Amino acid sequence: MKSIATTGISGRRIGRRIGSAVAVLAVATAGLAAGAGTASAKSAITVSAGSHTVSVGRTVQVTATGDSDDFGGTPIQLCLDERVGAGAWQQLHCVSGGWTRVAVRAQHRGELQFRSQLLAVFGPHHRVLDRTSETVSVWAY
Numbered sequence: 801m802k803s804i805a806t807t808g809i810s811g812r813r814i815g816r817r818i819g820s821a822v823a824v825l826a827v828a829t830a831g832l833a834a835g836a837g838t839a840s841a842k843s844a845i846t847v848s849a850g851s852h853t854v855s856v857g858r859t860v861q862v863t864a865t866g867d868s869d870d871f872g873g874t875p876i877q878l879c880l881d882e883r884v885g886a887g888a889w890q891q892l893h894c895v896s897g898g899w900t901r902v903a904v905r906a907q908h909r910g911e912l913q914f915r916s917q918l919l920a921v922f923g924p925h926h927r928v929l930d931r932t933s934e935t936v937s938v939w940a941y
Contacts (some may be wrong), residue, residue: 833930843868845933847880849914853939854912858902860938864916865896868930871920877927883913906940913937 825851845866854860866878879894880902906912914937918930 847933849936849938854906859905862914863901865899868918868920875921877918877919881915885910
């Protein structure tokens with residue numbers, strides 16, 4: 801094994817190289833820490849009903865709001881869905897803006913459920929789900 805004295809590298813030169821390496825490492829670490837801030841996208845979605853009970857044949861106002869920047873400048877569509885009892889979800893209404901209100905007529909007795917969904921629109925037949933709201937229930941009697 802060769803010592804520093806036999807390789808011709810002075811102790812001062814090694815000290816400078818170690819010092820330079822430490823400085824570069826410190827700058828790189830600081831740059832990563834500054835760039836690793838919270839890069840969270842902001843999304844919000846809600847659905848509400850004007851009443852929690854309704855007579856069969858009467859209407860209830862259902863309002864949905866939502867906004868998202870998860871997909872940058874991609875257009876966002878807000879959709880309102882309905883489910884009767886344990887049936888499948890049916891899409892009631894979609895808008896390009898972040899707000900909609902629909903008057904829904906109770907056709908049958910039982911539980912009506914509503915939810916809203918935010919969808920990113922990438923093309924005429926290509927939509928990607930961003931998020932789904934909590935469900936709100938209305939009882940028809």
